[in-house]
Amino acid sequence: MHRVAPATGTPIRQDSLRAHNLVLTFQQIVDARQAPISRSELAAGTGLTRPTISRIVDELLTAGLIVEAGPARSGTSGRPRVGLSLARTGPAGLGLDIRAGALSACVVDLTGTVRHLEFTPHNGRDRPAEETLHSLARMARTAIRAAADDDLTVVGATFAAPGRVENTSVVRRAPTLGWHDVDAGAALTRLIGSAAVPVVVGNDAALSTLGELYAGAPEPRGFVCVSGEFDIGAGIVLDGRPLRGHRGHLGHVLVDSAGPPCVCGASGCLQGYAGLREILAAAGHDGPAEAPAVAIDALVSAGSPTVLRALDRAATGLGIAISGLLNLVEVDTVLLGGGYSLLASWLVEGIEREIRDRVLSARWTPVQVRPAPLGPDAAVIGAALDAIDTVRRDPNRWLAQPRRQDGQPRQASQSSA
Numbered sequence: 001m002h003r004v005a006p007a008t009g010t011p012i013r014q015d016s017l018r019a020h021n022l023v024l025t026f027q028q029i030v031d032a033r034q035a036p037i038s039r040s041e042l043a044a045g046t047g048l049t050r051p052t053i054s055r056i057v058d059e060l061l062t063a064g065l066i067v068e069a070g071p072a073r074s075g076t077s078g079r080p081r082v083g084l085s086l087a088r089t090g091p092a093g094l095g096l097d098i099r100a101g102a103l104s105a106c107v108v109d110l111t112g113t114v115r116h117l118e119f120t121p122h123n124g125r126d127r128p129a130e131e132t133l134h135s136l137a138r139m140a141r142t143a144i145r146a147a148a149d150d151d152l153t154v155v156g157a158t159f160a161a162p163g164r165v166e167n168t169s170v171v172r173r174a175p176t177l178g179w180h181d182v183d184a185g186a187a188l189t190r191l192i193g194s195a196a197v198p199v200v201v202g203n204d205a206a207l208s209t210l211g212e213l214y215a216g217a218p219e220p221r222g223f224v225c226v227s228g229e230f231d232i233g234a235g236i237v238l239d240g241r242p243l244r245g246h247r248g249h250l251g252h253v254l255v256d257s258a259g260p261p262c263v264c265g266a267s268g269c270l271q272g273y274a275g276l277r278e279i280l281a282a283a284g285h286d287g288p289a290e291a292p293a294v295a296i297d298a299l300v301s302a303g304s305p306t307v308l309r310a311l312d313r314a315a316t317g318l319g320i321a322i323s324g325l326l327n328l329v330e331v332d333t334v335l336l337g338g339g340y341s342l343l344a345s346w347l348v349e350g351i352e353r354e355i356r357d358r359v360l361s362a363r364w365t366p367v368q369v370r371p372a373p374l375g376p377d378a379a380v381i382g383a384a385l386d387a388i389d390t391v392r393r394d395p396n397r398w399l400a401q402p403r404r405q406d407g408q409p410r411q412a413s414q415s416s417a
């Protein structure tokens with residue numbers, strides 16, 4: 001059996017035990033996904049006594065993290081039991097991202113519901129990193145104020161960066177933005193200017209996958225999400241959980257050893273065939289398209305044969321790269337995210353053809369390729385979910401903050417302008 005005592009062998013401290021039991025109980029409410037859960041179900045699910053559950057529930061109610069909401073699921077006999085679910089006020093997570101042609105900011109509440117989503121036109125590729133970070137910080141401050149108007153307190157922010165990220169802060173390399181060694185986490189924390197809103201940085205493909213996982217309730221338990229706003233990335237979900245520790249740079253997988261040079265310094269990378277701007281360029285449209293997926297879609301609708309050929313070539317490249325991945329991990333669904341979600345009708349067939357020819361298990365276990373539900377919004381929503389996840393996993397820090405009469409922490413009124 002799992003022991004809670006620390007490795008030193010000293011008895012567990014009373015306050016550590018309280019904190020541990022609180023996390024355990026709160027997790028049951030989070031996992032119920034807004035289906036009201038009763039105190040007796042919490043006792044059964046955690047193995048804690050009814051008095052302990054009552055004390056913890058009172059503490060969570062007072063802190064405004066949960067609310068009493070309708071009858072619980074198990075109303076087998078007698079009077080219906082009062083159900084508990086996550087509050088829609090209180091802590092909130094802030095997500096920020098750079099996408100083709102725009103910056104975006106998103107706020108989600110504790111339930112994971114999007115409460116604020118805003119865009120600003122921006123061409124991140126042609127601007128210095130500092131200017132882009134200033135614009136993102138401005139949007140973050142607006143979002144924090146909008147959240148406060150809805151009785152939400154932003155407890156942290158996550159920035160979805162299209163590139164390689166180290167130590168959850170430094171964008172080591174984002175070739176399509178021209179960024180090298182940009183400490184975006186430190187810069188955004190400073191520019192937003194609120195000690196209560198620390199900023200961490202994550203890879204946009206991984207965060208898109210988190211957003212799609214959370215958004216798609218009936219999704220399969222294992223899927224690959226391929227997205228391509230700038231660099232083509234891939235996130236993997238296995239057994240209902242995002243796979244951690246993989247780099248996800250699908251765009252720099254070799255698809256043709258005789259292929260053209262790539263911005264990464266290698267040649268024949270998938271990016272050269274299936275990047276949205278590269279598809280436009282292959283069709284003879286070199287201009288700076290603010291939203292390349294929309295531009296491609298418009299050209300296809302106008303019946304451009306060169307764009308159709310470029311899309312076919314992109315689908316073949318994507319199919320080759322994805323097949324390599326599917327020969328390594330067991331998933332049965334490929335979601336086309338980011339800008340690809342808009343172009344799925346012209347990509348699915350070619351990708352499926354390559355998968356049928358190249359993935360060993362595809363003969364017995366067919367792989368389905370389809371557009372991702374959130375599409376281009378997945379990264380910023382996933383980033384906001386990542387930010388609120390700190391409270392969802394452990395609400396003790398929120399509980400430890402000094403509170404106003406209404407249960408909100410005092411810092412809520414201090415969000416800087």
Ligand SMILES: [Zn+2]
Pocket residue numbers: 251252253262263264265266267269271
């Ligand atoms: Zn490359």
